[in-house]
Amino acid sequence: MKKLLTLLFIFASLASFAQVKPVTAADLDYRKDGNGSYLLVLKRGQPLIASLNAFMAKEKLPGASISGLGAVENVEIAYYDLVKKKYKYQKFIPSMEVLSLNGNLGTFEGAPIVHAHVALADSNYVVRGGHVKEALVSLILEITIVPTTKPITREWNKEFDELRTITKLKEE
Numbered sequence: 001m002k003k004l005l006t007l008l009f010i011f012a013s014l015a016s017f018a019q020v021k022p023v024t025a026a027d028l029d030y031r032k033d034g035n036g037s038y039l040l041v042l043k044r045g046q047p048l049i050a051s052l053n054a055f056m057a058k059e060k061l062p063g064a065s066i067s068g069l070g071a072v073e074n075v076e077i078a079y080y081d082l083v084k085k086k087y088k089y090q091k092f093i094p095s096m097e098v099l100s101l102n103g104n105l106g107t108f109e110g111a112p113i114v115h116a117h118v119a120l121a122d123s124n125y126v127v128r129g130g131h132v133k134e135a136l137v138s139l140i141l142e143i144t145i146v147p148t149t150k151p152i153t154r155e156w157n158k159e160f161d162e163l164r165t166i167t168k169l170k171e172e
Helices: 002-018 048-059
Strands: 029-032 038-043 064-081 086-092 096-108 111-121 127-147 153-156 164-166
Touching: 038 048, 048 064, 048 096, 048 111, 048 127, 064 111, 086 127, 096 127
Parallel strands: 096 153
Antiparallel strands: 029 038, 038 127, 064 086, 064 096, 064 127, 096 111, 111 127, 153 164
C-alpha cells in the first residue's frame, strides 16, 4: 500500500509539473527599489523560469543578474556533457531548499531568456545542483534582480550543440 501511495504521489506531482500555466506580469509580485534593483517574490505553485521570462518581457531590461533563495519542487536541472555535447537532465519531485540561485537574464533571438544555476538541498541534507530548466515554487522564492546597463544577448554556440552563449562583448 505504501508503494502504491508513493507512486500515486509521484504521478500527481509529474502531472502538476507538466501543466505549468502561462505566466504574465500580472501574476508576479515584485517591486523596484531606489537603487534600481528589483525584489521578485514567487509564491507556491509559480514556475521559476516562466516567471522570470514574464518579468523580463514586462520590464524590458537590457539584461540583469539574479540571486535567490527559498524552496522549490518538481525541479528539472541539467548538466552539460562536454563529450556528448548534450545536456543530461534529471528531475527532483520533492520540495528542496534553494541554497543558491544565481544567473542572468537576457535575450535570445529577440525573446527573454534565463540562464540560471541552482544548488538544492533535500531533506537528508544532500546537495544537488545544475542548470535550471524549470521548477515550481513549493513554499516561497525570493529573487533579487540587478539590471545591467548594457544588453545581455545570447546566440547558438558554434562549438557545443544545445548551448546558447553570450554574444561577443563589445565596448561602446
